[in-house]
Amino acid sequence: DAKTTQPTSMDCAEGRAANLPCNHSTISGNEYVYWYRQIHSQGPQYIIHGLKNNETNEMASLIITEDRKSSTLILPHATLRDTAVYYCIVLEYNNNDMRFGAGTRLTVKP
Amino acid sequence: ETGVTQSPTHLIKTRGQQVTLRCSSQSGHNTVSWYQQALGQGPQFIFQYYREEENGRGNFPPRFSGLQFPNYSSELNVNALELDDSALYLCASSLGGGGKSYEQYFGPGTRLTVT
Numbered sequence: 048d049a050k051t052t053q054p055t056s057m058d059c060a061e062g063r064a065a066n067l068p069c070n071h072s073t074i075s076g077n078e079y080v081y082w083y084r085q086i087h088s089q090g091p092q093y094i095i096h097g098l099k100n101n102e103t104n105e106m107a108s109l110i111i112t113e114d115r116k117s118s119t120l121i122l123p124h125a126t127l128r129d130t131a132v133y134y135c136i137v138l139e140y141n142n143n144d145m146r147f148g149a150g151t152r153l154t155v156k157p
Numbered sequence: 158e159t160g161v162t163q164s165p166t167h168l169i170k171t172r173g174q175q176v177t178l179r180c181s182s183q184s185g186h187n188t189v190s191w192y193q194q195a196l197g198q199g200p201q202f203i204f205q206y207y208r209e210e211e212n213g214r215g216n217f218p219p220r221f222s223g224l225q226f227p228n229y230s231s232e233l234n235v236n237a238l239e240l241d242d243s244a245l246y247l248c249a250s251s252l253g254g255g256g257k258s259y260e261q262y263f264g265p266g267t268r269l270t271v272t
C-alpha cells in the first residue's frame with residue numbers, strides 16, 4: 048500500500064503554476080519524498096526528490112513542510128505537455144520497493 | 158547516451174504459456190527494476206537486480222523470475238501465465254549501490270495481453 052494520499056485529479060491553466068499536494072503523515076525520519084510523472088503511453092519520468100529541505104531543479108520545485116507530513120510539487124509555468132499522472136512516493140534511501148499509488152491526474156488546459 | 162529500451166512492444170499470449178520480456182538499461186547504469194502496471198493503476202514493484210543478483214522483491218509469486226546479464230541488461234520471465242498478468246511491464250534502470258539511487262529511468266514498457 049502506498050504511504051501517500053494525493054487528489055485524484057486537478058486542472059491547471061496553461062502558463063500558470065501547477066501546485067500538486069501530497070500527504071504523507073506517517074513518513075519516518077529516513078524516508079525521502081520522490082515525485083515521478085507518467086505521460087500517457089510512456090514510462091514514468093523522474094522529476095525530483097527531497098528529504099527535509101526544499102528542492103528545485105529545471106523541471107520543478109518541491110516544498111516539504113517542516114513536520115514533513117506533506118509536500119507540494121510546483122510546476123512554475125505549466126504547459127500542455129505537462130498533462131500527466133503525477134506520483135508522490137515516500138521511500139527509505141536503502142529500500143528498493145518503490146510503491147506508486149494512484150497518483151494525481153493533472154490536466155493543463157489552454 | 159542511450160535510454161532504456163524494452164522488447165517486444167506488444168505481446169499476446171495464451172493462459173498457461175510462458176513469456177520472456179527484455180530490457181536494455183541506460184548506459185552506465187548497473188541496477189534494473191521491473192514493474193507491473195495494470196490498466197488505470199500505478200506501477201507495482203516486482204523485483205530489482207543489482208550487478209546480476211536479485212536485490213529485493215515485491216509481492217509477486219515465484220513464477221515471476223528474472224535475470225541480469227554482465228552488460229546489465231535484464232529479462233523478466235513469467236511462467237504459467239494467468240489472465241490477471243495482462244498489464245504493461247515496465248523496466249527502469251538506475252545507478253545504484255545496492256538499490257540506493259531512486260532516480261530511475263523507465264523504458265516505454267511491454268504491453269502483455271493474456272487470453
